Amino acid sequence: MDYKSSSKDLDIDDVKEGISLQLITYLSAFMESFKEGKIKPAGVMYFNLADKFTKISNLTLSKDKMVNETIKNLRMKGIFLKDMKILEIMDKNIENEDRLINVSARTAKSDKPSKSLLTEEEFDKICVDIKEILGSIGKEMITYGKTEIKPNKKTEPCKYCKYLSICRKNNMC
Numbered sequence: 001m002d003y004k005s006s007s008k009d010l011d012i013d014d015v016k017e018g019i020s021l022q023l024i025t026y027l028s029a030f031m032e033s034f035k036e037g038k039i040k041p042a043g044v045m046y047f048n049l050a051d052k053f054t055k056i057s058n059l060t061l062s063k064d065k066m067v068n069e070t071i072k073n074l075r076m077k078g079i080f081l082k083d084m085k086i087l088e089i090m091d092k093n094i095e096n097e098d099r100l101i102n103v104s105a106r107t108a109k110s111d112k113p114s115k116s117l118l119t120e121e122e123f124d125k126i127c128v129d130i131k132e133i134l135g136s137i138g139k140e141m142i143t144y145g146k147t148e149i150k151p152n153k154k155t156e157p158c159k160y161c162k163y164l165s166i167c168r169k170n171n172m173c
C-alpha cells in the first residue's frame with residue numbers, strides 16, 4: 001500500500017505497458033525478499049490522504065448514506081487478488097457499501113474478468129514482467145548510458161513539472 005496526497009488509481013494496462021511500475025515493483029521486491037516459504041500477494045493499492053469531505057449537496061442525505069458517501073471517497077484503489085477469503089480478511093465490509101477497498105464482493109465472485117482483480121498466477125506473471133522491464137531499463141542506463149527523456153503523454157506530466165521552463169523537451173506533452 002502506498003499513500004498519496006492526491007487521488008490515484010492503478011490501471012493494469014498501465015502496469016503492463018511499463019508506465020505504472022511503482023506498486024508492483026514494491027510487491028515483487030517484498031515477495032522476493034520473503035524467505036520463509038511462498039506467500040500470496042493480497043493486492044497493491046493506493047490510499048488517498050487528501051481530505052475528502054462530503055459535498056454540501058449530500059447534507060440532505062441520511063447519516064448512514066453520508067457516512068457511506070465519505071467512505072466511498074476514501075476507498076483504496078488498486079489491484080486485488082481474486083480470492084474472496086483474502087478479500088474478506090482485508091475488508092470485513094467487502095459485501096457492503098461501506099467497504100474500504102474499491103472492489104465489490106459481487107465483482108470478485110463473478111466469472112467476468114475485472115481489471116481490478118488478478119489471480120495468483122496473473123500476479124506472479126506481472127511481477128516477472130515488471131522485473132524484465134526494470135532489468136532492461138537498468139541495462140540501457142548502465143550499459144549504454146541511455147536516459148531518454150520520455151514523459152508519458154497520457155498523464156501530461158509536463159503540465160505540472162517545475163522544470164518546464166528549462167526543459168528542452170517541454171514540447172513533448
Ligand code: SF4
Pocket residue numbers: 149150151157158159161162163164167168169170172173
Ligand atoms: S517538462 Fe521536461 S522534465 Fe518535466 S516532465 Fe516534461 S519532459 Fe520531463
